[in-house]
Amino acid sequence: MKNAKLLLLLVVILIGVIPLFFSQQSQAAVGAAGWGTPSNPINAHPGYKDVPFFVIVSAPITLQPQQAVLDLPGEVLSSQCTTVAYGSSSQSSLGSYVLTFDLSVPSSTSPGYYQGYLTVYYVNLTSGKTVVESSPVTIPVKPVIYPTLQAVWGTSSSPTFPRAGEGVTPLTLVVENPSEHPILDVKVNVTLPKGVFSLTGEKYVCEEASAIPAGETIPITVPVNVSALSSPGVYTMSYSISFTNYLEFQYSHQGEVNTSIYSLSPFNVTLEQGKAYAGSLTHFFVKLNSSTTGVLLSMIPDLKVVYTNFTETPLSPGEERTFCYEVVTPETVTGTYPVLFRATLDDMGEIENLTFLKPLNIVNNQTPSVVDSFWGGNQSLAFPEEGAALLTLVVENPLPIPLENVNLTLIPPHGISPVYPYVDIPEVGNFSVREVSYPVQIGNVSAGPVTFRYVMSYEGGEANGTFTAVISQISPVFAEPMTKPIPVGGYSNLTVYVVNNGSIPVQDVGAILEVEGVQEIAYFNQTTPSISPHSNSSFVFYLYAPPNLNTGVYPSLLKVFFSEYSRTLNETYVVPLVVVQDPSISVSLSPTTVFYSSNNTVLLSLTNPLPSPVYDVHVSLSSQSPLYISSPSVTVAEIPPNTTSSFVEYVIPEVPSTSTIPLEMDTSYVYHGLPYNQVSLVELFSTGNVSLSMTGVSSSVVNGSVVISGTLVDEGNYPAKGVVVSVGNYTSVYIGDVSPDTPTPFSVSFTVPPGFYHFNVTATYLNSVMQEKNVSYSISMGVSYNTSTADSKHVDFLGIGIAAVIVVVVFLIIYLSVRRK
Structure with missing residues (x-):
């Protein structure tokens, strides 16, 4: 009985002790790691010294870090230049700690990912035991992003081609900072090609820039002397760039850039021609004598070319080429016209755009003339025996230069005599017309067309010719209604011009409009006391189409009445009034949120809500902000009623920051034979893309x-x-x-x-x-936790050993008890 009690006591102790030892196993884990701090991470590069490296660890609340040791690879060292770094610990949240080590990256280290080994010593706040955790940690080393250099002759906005022996020429060094941070104290040293010197006679140039922002470029323009010692060819310029990054670490970089020097004059050009008339077809020959080696890609005169035998032509020094051109000559006066040629030359792999002027002799046989005539204003007529009348002449100048000090003498037909022998015209502009009033006396002349002769003198020449004017028969009053479409539920007006074509005034002129369906809501000047001969008066009726009125044509009656020699006369006209729907169409773009520096697919939708088709729909997309649009102009021949036409557009915002981009959509179309235009604005929201x-x-x-x-x-x-x-x-x-x-x-x-x-x-x-x-x-x-083990070797062996000893003791006690029995 006594042995049984002892056995029971030992089993209870065993059950309590074994979980106690195994409870010392840690549940700590290593999380994110990186350079800088968790709130402000940075990249580390070769050459960095004493830079913080953090590791985030999480552990149960019963464990607290006491010491952190980071075993380092040879490529990353501690701040004391050893391969072991000791870190400090700070608690970021409950159960989470930030371990910080001061590390250095030697300049000889290559970019890559290196593995260190982290050992953390924890204290168990419950038992007071020390728990040791070990885990590999990845240490990234990023490559240094060096600035790049491009050499541009001229300026970055206006490049030129350097030519051997041309003297002082600007050379622009375009330095780009492709990194995510600014660089400071930038120094650039460039070795110049053979025969090219700085203005102080050196074979190199040295320039500086105080800072270059992240992702930006700066042009540094320096004048150099392309001397007569230089020769055409392709040259390699070596350069070195030194700078300080945003963390004040200094770097330098060397590289090479290619450039070319060209011949001072690649070729000579002469022009041979036959007789050329202004505004007509002519042909000429261009003879070219080359002094360079390359390919002539194009040579186009600044004229309308009908035919040319020009093709891409290889050139060699001393070689001659002849090309034929058939062109339309410009409208110009007789003389020499300078023709501008634009040539494109592939010279040593570089595309060079050249321009040169050559004279073209042109003859112009055109002269000024009277091209039209009418009496008084456009609505006036002339009648037999009318007496004094004003004849308006339309003088045209077809020449490209203005005419000055023009003298016009009129020779009228029998029955008509001029009031003045001639009239003076100060000036008639080039390619323009001018109206000139010429008073005449109309006597006994028959109605119908009559022919006038004229003589026109001006500085530099003289012209003569004929024109025709019409003598009309006496006509009664007539009306000219000017109609406009009336939108359903909207307003419009009808303007009626009443014209007196008679030879005497008419009195008490009025007009009445009788409508059906459409409503007359107001009128203006419905009665006029008098209309003089060859004059007119306007009558305005304001109309309204009710919302429930169907679209279509509604005839109305217009009655015009007047008095002549105490007689009351009237005329009746049928005026069609057209009622239409509000002729607007819907233009939309979706989606309106786009990502900058990315190709975005958007849908342009054109919807016709009208009861009839719209034709010749043209949409123009434009923006004042830098925005690439794949198809800025879209045209649709027809959109049927209640139909949507959609088009896929590709847009790329070119401003690398979050911004709003206004996009204007200008739409024109034809509805019921009438042109319409509408402008709408959509706001695109451009932002960065997170993937x-x-x-x-x-x-x-x-x-x-x-x-x-x-x-x-x-x-x-x-x-x-x-x-x-x-x-x-x-x-x-x-x-x-x-x-x-x-x-x-x-x-x-x-x-x-x-x-x-x-x-x-x-x-x-x-x-x-x-x-x-x-x-x-x-x-x-x-x-499953059946095979889980602690990372601490000390705790594993101690626990297992004690458990084994207890099991052996229990076994011996049981064995001895049984033996005594």
Whole structure:
């Protein structure tokens, strides 16, 4: 009985002690790691010294870091230039700590990913035991992004071709900073080609720039002397650039850039021609004598070319070529006309645009003339025996120069005599017409067309000719209605011009409009006391189409009445009034949110809500902001009623920042035979693109905890803000910002009962417009703790040893008890 009690006591102690030892196993895990701080991560490059490197670890609240040791590869050293670095610890949140080490990257280190080994010593706040955790840590070293150099002859906005022996020529050094941070104290040293010197006679130039912002370029223009010692050819210029980055680390870089020097004059050109008349077809020959080696790609005169035998032609020094051109000569006066030729030359692999002037002799046989005539104003007529009348002549000048001091003498037919022998015209503009009033006396002349002769003298020449005027019979009053379409539910007006074609005034002139369907709501000047001969008066009726009125043509009666020699007369006209729908169409663009520096697909939709087709629809898209539009002009021959025509457009905002881009859509079309135009404005919202994904996601059971790790990659052009990685409702960890093309590792740990699980790993972030987005990854695994071991070798061996001793003691007690029996 006594032995049985002792046995029971030992079993109880065994049950209590063994879990106590195994409870010392740690559940700590290593999370994100990187240079800088979690809130302000940076990239490290070869040559960096004493730069902080952080590692985020998570552990149960019973464990607290005491010491952190980072074993380093030879390519990354501690601030004391050793391969072991000791870090400091700070708590970022409950159960999460930031370990910070001061590291250096030697200048000889190549960019890449290096692996260190992190050992963290924890103290168990419950038992006071020390727990040791070890884990590999990836240390990235990024390559230095050096500035680049381009050499442009001339300026960056107005490049030129350097020519051997031409003397002082501007050379522009275009320095670009392709990195994400500004560079400071930039010094550029460029070795010049043979025969090219600085203005002080050196064979090199040295220039400086105080700073270059991230992603920008600066042009540095320096004059150099392309002396007679230089020769045409392709040259390699070596250069060196030194600079200080934004963290005040200094770097230098060397490179080479190619440039070319060209012949002072690539070829000589002469022009041979026959007789050429202004405004007509003519041909000429261009003879070319080459002094260079290359390919003449084009040679086009600044005239309308009908035919040429020119083709791409290889050139050699001393070689002659002849080309024929048939052109339309310009409208110009007799003399020499300078023809501008534009030539494109492939000279040593560079495309060179050349211009030169050659004279073309042109003869112009055109002279000024009277091309039209009418009496008084456009509505006036002339009658037999009328007496004094004003004859208006239209004088045309077809020449490209203005006519000055023009003298016009009129020789009228029998029955008509001039009031003045001639009239003076100060000037008639080039390619223009001018109206001239010439008073005459109309006597006994028959009605019908009559012929006038004239003589016109001017500085530089004289012209003569004939023109015809019409003597009319006496006609009564007549009306000219000017109609406009009336929109349903809208307003319009009908203007009626009443013209007196008689030879005496008419009195008490009035007009009445009788309508049906359309409503007359007001009128203006419905009665006029008198209309003089060859004059007119206007009558205006204001009309309204009710909303329920059908579209179509509504005839109306217009009655015009007047008195002549105490007689009351009237005339009746049928005036068609056209009622139409509001003829507007819908033009839209979707979506309106686009990503800068990316090719965005948008849909341009044209909708015709009208009951009839619209024709000749033309939409022009334009923006004052830098915006590439694949098809800025769209044309549709016809859009049927209640139909939408859609077009795919590709747009690329070219401003690399979040902004609003106004886009103007100018639309013109024809509806019911009438042209319409409407302008609408759409606001495009241009912002950065965040494309976050998870790669390399894996799971494992470590120290009694499930550990899920992976890498976050932003393949867009804008950083993902405030990234948080969570696993279902089990746990989550804050990662921070993920920059584009910067793989960021993550790791989360948590405890679940044994079993088979489907875990949903979700990364939540804010995009460029602060909208919350997420990406997910599903992973399945079986969780079992039967074979889990602690990372601490000290705790493993001690626990297992004590447990083994207890089992042996219990076995011996049982054995001795049985033996005594």
